[in-house]
Amino acid sequence: MEELKFLYSRLKKYYLFIILALIGSILEGATYSGLTFILKDMIDKVFIEKDINKLKLIIILLIIVVLFRQIGLFLKGFAFPYASYRLLYELREDMFNSILNALPYEIQKRNLGDIISKLTNDLNSLKDSLYKLGVDFLSQFFVVVFMVGVLIYLDWKLFVSILIAIPLFTLSLSFFGKIRQRYSKRFQESMADYTQFISQTVQGFEILKLFNISFIKNKFKDVNKKVFKNQSKSTLFDVVYLSSVEIIAYSMVAFIIFYGGYRIIKGEITTGQFFAFLGALLLLVNSIQFVYKGLLHIKIIQPVVRRIQDILNLPQEKDEGIKFKGLKKxxxxxxxxxxxxxxxxxxxxxxxxxxxxxxxxxxxxxxxxxxxxxxxxxxxxxxxxxxxxxxxxxxxxxxxxxxxxxxxxxxxxxxxxxxxxxxxxxxxxxxxxxxxxxxxxxxxxxxxxxxxxxxxxxxxxxxxxxxxxxxxxxxxxxxxxxxxxxxxxxxxxxxxxxxxxxxxxxxxxxxxxxxxxxxxxxxxxxxxxxxxxxxxxxxxxxxxxxxxxxxxxxxxxxxxxxxxxxx
Ligand SMILES: Nc1ncnc2c1ncn2[C@@H]1O[C@H](COP(=O)(O)OP(=O)(O)O)[C@@H](O)[C@H]1O
Ligand SMILES: [Mg+2]
Missing domain, CATH: 3.40.50.300 (P-loop containing nucleotide triphosphate hydrolases)
Known part of the structure; x- marks a missing residue:
C-alpha cells in the first residue's frame, strides 16, 4: 500500500494526462456499446426487415463509431504512457542523484549488479506494470461497465439468469478442482514413499539379506499398490475435471440458446437483440480476463517499487556547515x-x-x-x-x-x-x-x-x-x-x-x-x-x-x- 501511495504521489501532478486517458478509456468502452447496437440493427432492420435506408444509416453510424474509437484509443494509448514516461524520467534522474549524493560507504557495500538492475530491470518492470494498470486494466474496466449496461438493457432477464448461474458453475468447478488436487497430491506422496523404501532397502541391503526377505517383499507390494491406485485415481479425476469444465461451458451455451430462442419465438426479444446480447457477453468475458490480469499487477508492482525506493532512500551526505576556504594553520x-x-x-x-x-x-x-x-x-x-x-x-x-x-x-x-x-x-x-x-x-x-x-x-x-x-x-x-x-x-x-x-x-x-x-x-x-x-x-x-x-x-x-x- 505504501508503494501505491508513492506512485500516486509521483503521478498526481500529471493529472491532466490521466484525465485524458480516462476519457479515452470511457470513449473506447462506449464505442463497444455502439458496435453492439449496430449489430442489433443490422440483423433486425437490414437482414430481417430488408430496409435499405437503415443500411445506409448503419454505415454512417459505423464510421462515426470507429472514428470515436480511434480518438479513444489514441487518448488512452498515448496520454497514460506519456505520463508514466515522465514519471520514469524523473525517477531515473532522482535515482541517479541519490546514488551520486550517497555516503561513499553505502555505495561500496552494495552490489554493483544490484544497483544497475534497479536502474534498468526494475524501472522496466515498473513501466510494464504501469501500462497494464493504466492502459489495459483501466480501459477494459470501462468495457466491463459498458457491457454490463448493454446486457442489462438488451435483456435483463437473460443477464440476471446468467448471473445466478455463474456462482453455481464456479462452485461446482472449484469442487471438482479440489478433488483433482487432492488425488494429484496423494499420488505425489505415494511416489515419495516408494523412492524412500527403495533407497532404504539398498542402504540396508546386507542386513536385510540375513532377515526375512518375504516380509520386506510384502511390505513393498503395499507401497507399490498405493502408487498404482493413486496414479489411476489422479488421472481419472483429471479427466472428470476437464469434462466438467466442458459440460459447464456447453450447458451455459445451451441455456442461453434455449432461453434466448424461447424468448425470440415468444416475441419477447428480437433476433438482433439476441445476437447483440451474445456479442456483448463475449466482449464481457474477454474484458473480465484483462481486468483480472491487470489487478494482479497491483501485487506485482509493489516489490518493484520497493526496490526502486531502496535507491531513492540511500543514506545521503549532508552538505552543510562551515565553509572551508583553505588551510591556514x-x-x-x-x-x-x-x-x-x-x-x-x-x-x-x-x-x-x-x-x-x-x-x-x-x-x-x-x-x-x-x-x-x-x-x-x-x-x-x-x-x-x-x-x-x-x-x-x-x-x-x-x-x-x-x-x-x-x-x-x-x-x-x-x-x-x-x-x-x-x-x-x-x-x-x-x-x-x-x-x-x-x-x-x-x-x-x-x-x-x-x-x-x-x-x-x-x-x-x-x-x-x-x-x-x-x-x-x-x-x-x-x-x-x-x-x-x-x-x-x-x-x-x-x-x-x-x-x-x-x-x-x-x-x-x-x-x-x-x-x-x-x-x-x-x-x-x-x-x-x-x-x-x-x-x-x-x-x-x-x-x-x-x-x-x-x-x-x-x-x-x-x-x-x-x-x-x-x-
Ligand atoms: N571499505 C572497506 N571495507 C573493509 N575493509 C577495508 C575497506 N577499505 C580498506 N579496508 C581494509 O583496510 C586495510 C587497509 O587498507 P588500505 O588503507 O587500502 O591500505 P594501504 O593503502 O596501506 O594498502 C586493508 O586490510 C583493507 O582490506
Ligand atoms: Mg593504498
Whole structure:
C-alpha cells in the first residue's frame, strides 16, 4: 500500500494526462456499446426487415463509431504512457542523484549488479506494470461497465439468469478442482514413499539379506499398490475435471440458446437483440480476463517499487556547515581509530601536518595508508577520535567546500567515454583550451599531441585508448587544473617510468610549492621532496620524522630505504 501511495504521489501532478486517458478509456468502452447496437440493427432492420435506408444509416453510424474509437484509443494509448514516461524520467534522474549524493560507504557495500538492475530491470518492470494498470486494466474496466449496461438493457432477464448461474458453475468447478488436487497430491506422496523404501532397502541391503526377505517383499507390494491406485485415481479425476469444465461451458451455451430462442419465438426479444446480447457477453468475458490480469499487477508492482525506493532512500551526505576556504594553520589527527566490520584498520593515530608541509606516508600494502588519507575528503567515515582542520573538526565543515579544495591522484583513474577536453573540464569547467594544454604539458602528457583530433579526441569506453601511464597523466593534468589547497598523492605516479615520474614530481613541487601535500609512495627515490615521513604498520604510526632523522634512527624506514636502494 505504501508503494501505491508513492506512485500516486509521483503521478498526481500529471493529472491532466490521466484525465485524458480516462476519457479515452470511457470513449473506447462506449464505442463497444455502439458496435453492439449496430449489430442489433443490422440483423433486425437490414437482414430481417430488408430496409435499405437503415443500411445506409448503419454505415454512417459505423464510421462515426470507429472514428470515436480511434480518438479513444489514441487518448488512452498515448496520454497514460506519456505520463508514466515522465514519471520514469524523473525517477531515473532522482535515482541517479541519490546514488551520486550517497555516503561513499553505502555505495561500496552494495552490489554493483544490484544497483544497475534497479536502474534498468526494475524501472522496466515498473513501466510494464504501469501500462497494464493504466492502459489495459483501466480501459477494459470501462468495457466491463459498458457491457454490463448493454446486457442489462438488451435483456435483463437473460443477464440476471446468467448471473445466478455463474456462482453455481464456479462452485461446482472449484469442487471438482479440489478433488483433482487432492488425488494429484496423494499420488505425489505415494511416489515419495516408494523412492524412500527403495533407497532404504539398498542402504540396508546386507542386513536385510540375513532377515526375512518375504516380509520386506510384502511390505513393498503395499507401497507399490498405493502408487498404482493413486496414479489411476489422479488421472481419472483429471479427466472428470476437464469434462466438467466442458459440460459447464456447453450447458451455459445451451441455456442461453434455449432461453434466448424461447424468448425470440415468444416475441419477447428480437433476433438482433439476441445476437447483440451474445456479442456483448463475449466482449464481457474477454474484458473480465484483462481486468483480472491487470489487478494482479497491483501485487506485482509493489516489490518493484520497493526496490526502486531502496535507491531513492540511500543514506545521503549532508552538505552543510562551515565553509572551508583553505588551510591556514594545520591538520591534526587526534587519537583517530577506525574499525570496519570488526577489523581495526586505524589504531590511535596522532599526526599533525602544517599548512604547506609535504608529508610522505610509507608502509606495507594493507597497512592503512589509503584509509588514513581518505578520511580528509570524507570518502571514509565513521572514525573515532578527532581530525582538526585549523580550529574546526572535520565534520563541522561543509562537505562540498572541503572537497573543492582537496585533490587526489591515485592508482585508480576514472576516464569518461567522452572527449579529452570534457575529461579535463570536470576538474575546472571554465578552463580555456590553453589552460588545458598547459596542464597536460605539466603532466608530461605529450602523447596527446599525437591524437588525431587533439582535445576533441574521444577517449573511448573506460579510456581504453590509453595506457595505464597515459591515463594516470590525465588524472595528474586534472589536478593542475583543479589546483587544490591540499593535494593527496596515493601512489598516483605508480604507473609511470622513473624518468617521467621525476619530471612530474618536479612540476608538482613547483606548482604546489605553498600547498599541503600528503604523499603515499613505494618509490623512496622521490621522497626527497618531503619535509616529514611517517611509517605505518598495521594501522599504527611506528616512526615519524625527517628523512635524515629516520635514516639515522636505523629503524623500519631505514630498512625499507636500504632495500629499495639495493633493488
Ligand atoms: N571499505 C572497506 N571495507 C573493509 N575493509 C577495508 C575497506 N577499505 C580498506 N579496508 C581494509 O583496510 C586495510 C587497509 O587498507 P588500505 O588503507 O587500502 O591500505 P594501504 O593503502 O596501506 O594498502 C586493508 O586490510 C583493507 O582490506
Ligand atoms: Mg593504498
Amino acid at each position: 594545520q591538520i591534526v589527527y587526534k587519537n583517530v581509530s577506525l574499525e570496519i566490520d570488526g577489523n581495526k584498520i586505524l589504531k590511535d593515530i596522532n599526526l599533525s601536518i602544517k599548512s604547506g608541509q609535504k608529508l610522505a606516508i610509507v608502509g606495507l600494502t594493507g597497512s592503512g595508508k589509503s584509509t588514513l588519507v581518505k578520511l580528509l575528503p570524507a570518502l571514509v567515515k565513521g572514525y573515532r577520535g578527532e581530525i582538526f582542520i585549523d580550529e574546526h573538526e572535520l565534520k563541522e565543515y561543509k562537505l562540498s567546500s572541503l572537497r573543492r579544495h582537496i585533490g587526489m591522484i591515485s592508482q585508480e583513474v576514472f576516464i569518461f567515454n567522452d572527449t579529452l577536453r570534457n575529461n579535463l573540464l570536470i576538474a575546472k569547467p571554465d578552463a580555456t583550451d590553453e589552460q588545458l594544454l598547459q596542464a597536460l604539458k605539466k603532466a608530461k602528457a605529450d602523447f596527446v599531441e599525437k591524437l588525431e583530433n587533439g582535445l576533441d579526441t574521444v577517449l573511448g569506453e573506460k579510456g581504453s585508448r590509453l595506457s595505464g601511464g597515459e591515463k594516470q597523466r590525465i588524472s595528474i593534468a586534472r589536478i593542475f587544473l583543479k589546483n587544490p589547497e591540499i593535494l593527496i598523492i596515493d601512489e598516483g605516479t605508480s604507473a609511470l617510468d622513473v624518468e617521467t615520474e621525476e619530471y612530474i614530481m618536479d612540476e608538482i613541487k613547483n606548482h604546489f610549492k605553498d600547498k599541503t601535500i600528503l604523499m603515499i609512495t613505494h618509490r623512496l627515490s622521490i621522497i626527497d621532496i618531503v619535509d616529514k615521513i611517517v611509517v605505518i604498520e598495521n594501522g599504527k604510526i611506528i616512526e615519524e620524522g625527517s628523512f635524515s632523522e629516520l635514516i639515522e634512527k636505523k629503524g623500519t624506514f631505514y630498512r625499507f630505504y636500504t632495500l629499495s636502494q639495493n633493488g
